[in-house]
Amino acid sequence: MATGTPQQALSTTDLVRQSLAGRRLDPRTVAFEGLLLLALLITIGLLITLLVDVLVDGIPVFASRGTDFLTSNLSSSPERAGIAQGMVGSLSLMVFVVLISFPIGVGAAVYLEEYAKDTGPTRFINTVIRNLAGVPAIVYGLLGVAIFVGALGGVTGGRSIISGGLTLAVLVLPIVIITTAEALRAVPMTIREAAFGVGATRWETVRSHVLPYAAPGIFTGTILSLARAFGETAPLIVVGAIAGTFRYTADGLVDQLRGPYTALPTIIFGFSRDPDAGFRAATAATIIALLVVLLGVNALAIFLRNRFERRW
């Protein structure tokens, strides 16, 4: 850095420039940065490999059959098999999940955050809910078999959309509670104090201020948990989605909901196990359909979060 000028009366500026110049190459910095980059590349590389594999196999199905694949019923012949029943089944399940887990989950979270006193039992319940969110999905599936298919079989119709929907709703309930509680906690205490300070009751404070300000976070969390339920396979297999297909019958809506059904993830499972090699492409095409729906749902969640994000 110091250029070879003779050591004669350097100005202050030159001295400072010299002392500030030295850019050392620290081997630890380089090594650490390299490791981090490697971790990132492995992640992205795996994802891309997966995606490319699926796209290569699945795109030809859409190219040759177009939307026919989406609108056809299941079939034993891979050339004619479609996933219409899975789409209808999955969407029906989601309606159940939203109708059940949203009100119950938001209600429980509002109670825990806004009403319950911070006592030992409250903290214990919070811990339990956090742990429930980490329980493997298959366990919820077995719970669904025992309760919704078995004990309540008379109401749900056994291995039905109702049973599957209830099982998935219970599965995402802890996630809805946790994300809602986080959204409520993000509303500053000062806002509650402001409302209480002018003589609002707790109900008025929660309804007019806390809930509206937390709403974007609550919706985002609910949508993301919906996406989780949409892709969940194991519990559905246990509660019987694979057992049957959705019937278009003249029966009433209730009978249909109590009847056999299937969903996109279980179709993927079924196709992938089929010995007929022709189903390999159908499997990939179903995965693409599922991913597109999931990406759409996640994009909606991100859009909502950015659109309504609030700064305090």
Add this chain to the structure above:
Amino acid sequence: METSPRVQTDELGGPTIRIVTQPAAEEGVQPGVRDDQQGLAATLPADEVVFDLQALSCFYGAFRAVRDINLQVPRHRITAIIGPSGCGKSTLLRSFNRMNDLVDGAHIEGQILYHGVDLYADGVDPVEVRRRIGMVFQKPNPFPKSIFDNVAFGPRVAGFRGSMDELVEASLRRAALWDEVKDKLKAPGTALSGGQQQRLCIARAIAVEPDVILMDEPCSALDPIATLKIEELMHELKANYTIVIVTHNMQQAARASDVTAFLTMGDDRAGYLVEMAPTATLFTRPDSKLTEDYITGRFG
């Protein structure tokens, strides 16, 4: 032996201060008997006492934040509570309208009589208490809603039946904010400047026609000009409201208040009342060495 309180205030405040406080001493409180809190009480007619604290202690769980406070807040005066950080000023203030009920584990011992009624008695609804005893907070905290809705929220939940437009305008006028916001009532309250936000919060507090306004360091987040505006506003408001202000700014207490209570912290970290007196007296001839040290900047 006593100089006039008026002169003392001016000496403290300096010529640029436009608010000339007229110490409450001249009417109700006799300086000289103030070292005995009972004596101070004895000089105030009963209907001039808004708050009468009797051996009040405030707790957070097992921790006692404030201990054994006896003091009286005179009607239609500005009472300042000063003291070093952490001495329980805010805790004390928040016990006046039961705001500390919102904190788990917070409770009091002793009594706060509000016009003779025990605020913590069974059957007293804290919501009703807060309707009459409004609060302005340290950090301006407007709702992320329109300016209009900020002011209208309190009256709405109180079941106000008159013209909301008129009430909002009157409240904003009394908070000296109307001229600055009359053309943008639909704009969010959070888009205003800090000083304007705090005046909006004052408008929000007075819209429910309270009896008392509690202010918890209302100017600590504001610049000097905005601070002066709030102080002027307080001076105007005291004609109709009793104001209690917590401040760690001694100049503010000296400029803007009629009566000052000085709290400090004991060895048990609990705040206690050292003395309370007409502001001019407390700042010029404090009884206690602790007060003198604090106001002359020797500690705190």
